[in-house]
Amino acid sequence: MTAVLEVQNLEVSFASAAGSIRAVRGVSFVVEHAETLAIVGESGSGKSVTALSLMRLHNAERTTVSGSIKFKGTELLDAPETQMRSVRGNAIGMIFQEPMSSLNPLMKVGDQIAEAILLHQDMSGSEARRRALKLLIQVGIADAERRMREYPHQLSGGMRQRVMIAMAMACDPEILIADEPTTALDVTVQAQILDLMRELKTRTGSSIVIITHDLGVVSELADRVVIMYAGTKVEEGLTEEIFSHPAHPYTLGLLTAIPSLDRSRHDGPLTEIPGHVPSPSQIRAGCSFAARCNRSSSICFESEPKLEAVAPGHLAACHHKRGKPFP
Amino acid sequence: MSEPALLEVISLKKHFPRPRTGFGVREVVRAVDDVSFSIARGETLSIVGESGCGKSTLGRTVLGLTPPSAGAVWFDGWRVDGLARPQLRKIRRHFQVIFQDPMASLSPRMRVRDILAEPLVNFGIVKGRKALDARVGELLDAVGLPRDAALRFAHEFSGGQRQRICIARALAPEPSLIVCDEAVSALDVSVKAQIINLLVNLQDKLKLSLLFISHDLAIVGHLTHRIAVMYLGVMVEIGDRDLILERPLHPYTRALISSVPKTGKEASKRIVLTGDVPSPVNPPPGCRFHTRCPKAFDRCRLEEPKLRSVGSQRRMVACHLDISE
Numbered sequence: 172m173t174a175v176l177e178v179q180n181l182e183v184s185f186a187s188a189a190g191s192i193r194a195v196r197g198v199s200f201v202v203e204h205a206e207t208l209a210i211v212g213e214s215g216s217g218k219s220v221t222a223l224s225l226m227r228l229h230n231a232e233r234t235t236v237s238g239s240i241k242f243k244g245t246e247l248l249d250a251p252e253t254q255m256r257s258v259r260g261n262a263i264g265m266i267f268q269e270p271m272s273s274l275n276p277l278m279k280v281g282d283q284i285a286e287a288i289l290l291h292q293d294m295s296g297s298e299a300r301r302r303a304l305k306l307l308i309q310v311g312i313a314d315a316e317r318r319m320r321e322y323p324h325q326l327s328g329g330m331r332q333r334v335m336i337a338m339a340m341a342c343d344p345e346i347l348i349a350d351e352p353t354t355a356l357d358v359t360v361q362a363q364i365l366d367l368m369r370e371l372k373t374r375t376g377s378s379i380v381i382i383t384h385d386l387g388v389v390s391e392l393a394d395r396v397v398i399m400y401a402g403t404k405v406e407e408g409l410t411e412e413i414f415s416h417p418a419h420p421y422t423l424g425l426l427t428a429i430p431s432l433d434r435s436r437h438d439g440p441l442t443e444i445p446g447h448v449p450s451p452s453q454i455r456a457g458c459s460f461a462a463r464c465n466r467s468s469s470i471c472f473e474s475e476p477k478l479e480a481v482a483p484g485h486l487a488a489c490h491h492k493r494g495k496p497f498p
Numbered sequence: 499m500s501e502p503a504l505l506e507v508i509s510l511k512k513h514f515p516r517p518r519t520g521f522g523v524r525e526v527v528r529a530v531d532d533v534s535f536s537i538a539r540g541e542t543l544s545i546v547g548e549s550g551c552g553k554s555t556l557g558r559t560v561l562g563l564t565p566p567s568a569g570a571v572w573f574d575g576w577r578v579d580g581l582a583r584p585q586l587r588k589i590r591r592h593f594q595v596i597f598q599d600p601m602a603s604l605s606p607r608m609r610v611r612d613i614l615a616e617p618l619v620n621f622g623i624v625k626g627r628k629a630l631d632a633r634v635g636e637l638l639d640a641v642g643l644p645r646d647a648a649l650r651f652a653h654e655f656s657g658g659q660r661q662r663i664c665i666a667r668a669l670a671p672e673p674s675l676i677v678c679d680e681a682v683s684a685l686d687v688s689v690k691a692q693i694i695n696l697l698v699n700l701q702d703k704l705k706l707s708l709l710f711i712s713h714d715l716a717i718v719g720h721l722t723h724r725i726a727v728m729y730l731g732v733m734v735e736i737g738d739r740d741l742i743l744e745r746p747l748h749p750y751t752r753a754l755i756s757s758v759p760k761t762g763k764e765a766s767k768r769i770v771l772t773g774d775v776p777s778p779v780n781p782p783p784g785c786r787f788h789t790r791c792p793k794a795f796d797r798c799r800l801e802e803p804k805l806r807s808v809g810s811q812r813r814m815v816a817c818h819l820d821i822s823e
Binding site for chain 2: 213214327330358361362363365366385386387388390391424425428430431432433434435436440442445447463
């Protein structure tokens with residue numbers, strides 16, 4: 172396997188009236204060729220900020236990004252803007268949570284997709300439109316020829332997300348970044364979109380980075396998982412491994428806190444994680460999860476735990492992680 | 499059941515006329531179309547369905563926040579639909595509501611003490627400053643907030659704590675029914691469990707009835723006694739939790755349940771529906787689900803199925819298919 176994307180020690184902070192806010196604090200991960208990596212976390216964990224910084228979509232004046240983001244060996248963080256433009260939407264495609272606010276309301280959807288193609292590829296307008304039509308059919312839009320000529324507001328939520336996917340796939344990207352792609356959708360439509368993403372991945376062989384808070388979506392789609400909490404990576408491993416043997420108490424908490432269809436109130440209360448996610452300005456020394464953790468001891472409040480392997484490819488940052496450190 | 503139901507909703511309809519366009523017949527959105535159900539004391543009935551199925555409108559109509567177009571709502575022996583405001587206000591202390599977004603339902607200018615004291619004063623339940631403060635303290639205890647929260651404003655709390663304030667306010671007038679409209683949907687995963695456990699505990703302790711409106715089947719599955727499934731303004735299946743979740747009969751219920759992503763190793767075999775929910779302005783004739791139903795046949799396109807008991811008396815299904823448990 173070869174790494175398509177290598178993120179090393181990523182730090183993102185925002186300037187604010189109250190001082191600098193560190194939203195992402197030293198996160199590293201690798202996306203292999205043709206794999207689906209899920210970045211999981213709650214609000215404020217820094218997962219969306221991480222996704223945006225992969226594409227350098229931050230307001231450059233207020234954001235400081237450091238570390239390294241390498242796309243097939245090329246450093247993106249200090250690349251000139253012109254080079255970034257040839258990467259965005261071309262080598263790396265992106266899908267956002269709310270398709271209505273990401274699509275241009277004044278442009279017909281066919282033209283929007285064609286625009287993305289024309290920007291990056293040497294094609295004539297009519298060729299680009301033919302390609303757009305083909306993409307719409309591929310993402311399962313019925314009556315695609317008519318839909319091409321419609322505006323985003325004329326489409327349903329599920330169809331808009333399909334258009335977003337068609338646009339992101341327009342230039343055959345090597346990586347597709349999907350930031351909460353199904354959160355705004357109904358479950359029956361979510362099932363359709365998840366199927367579509369799986370199908371596109373097997374057909375095109377592109378890698379997918381999916382950002383989500385929904386562990387159900389993770390288990391359906393992802394090969395590997397990165398769990399984030401308060402701006403740091405707390406655990407990483409193969410999806411099956413994480414679900415069956417979570418090493419970090421936060422991961423275990425997340426897994427047992429979610430209600431499932433085969434548990435009723437007679438099976439007792441859900442496991443609670445006390446307290447709430449700290450905001451970036453509240454983060455103190457030591458482990459950021461210590462105050463909510465049932466395993467925490469004095470060391471947790473003093474020193475920040477390092478990421479250590481508990482099994483090959485399975486890392487966790489916890490002083491009291493389950494399992495002995497793997498040599 | 500020997501005890502009469504606390505809430506009884508009979509053939510409730512809520513239609514919204516659309517703005518007139520041209521000379522044609524004025525269009526009507528049939529948000530809720532002939533829905534009936536009842537809730538016993540201490541029971542949770544959950545209304546599930548996708549966006550636009552009418553579940554929130556149903557909740558609002560039951561609460562009297564919007565008058566029904568037809569049908570009746572009986573609450574604890576009173577007929578509460580179509581009541582004039584002064585009468586409705588007197589009865590309203592017995593049924594309260596918790597909405598999805600706590601920040602939008604708490605006044606940013608009031609201290610928590612005043613937010614919780616307001617219903618107590620309005621309904622004339624507690625009089626005198628001392629008694630009020632004591633009751634506010636009890637309410638904060640009940641929802642697991644520190645007593646010094648009383649002096650703070652809503653924006654000083656996290657999302658989960660704000661929802662606790664909303665729950666405390668709903669509990670203040672000692673209601674017998676609380677309508678929860680997506681009450682935990684906006685919360686983070688780790689906080690969601692806290693609020694769900696709190697609701698279940700309070701219900702058991704206070705013998706509350708809950709009308710729990712949600713799109714999240716996993717949450718519903720955890721806390722409910724009975725489930726009603728809505729599609730495009732009509733109820734397609736209603737019954738005990740175990741029956742609906744473990745042996746769903748209506749093709750829509752089956753697809754809905756199989757669409758829920760599962761955690762864990764078991765490979766889920768999904769029924770993926772094609773298309774989207776049609777518009778409630780012009781719902782399909784016959785069975786409203788026939789355009790997406792994998793099992794639709796001729797009769798489904800012509801005749802609207804009525805809810806009928808299937809198997810035991812604990813479940814009703816609206817479907818023409820020859821289904822049995």
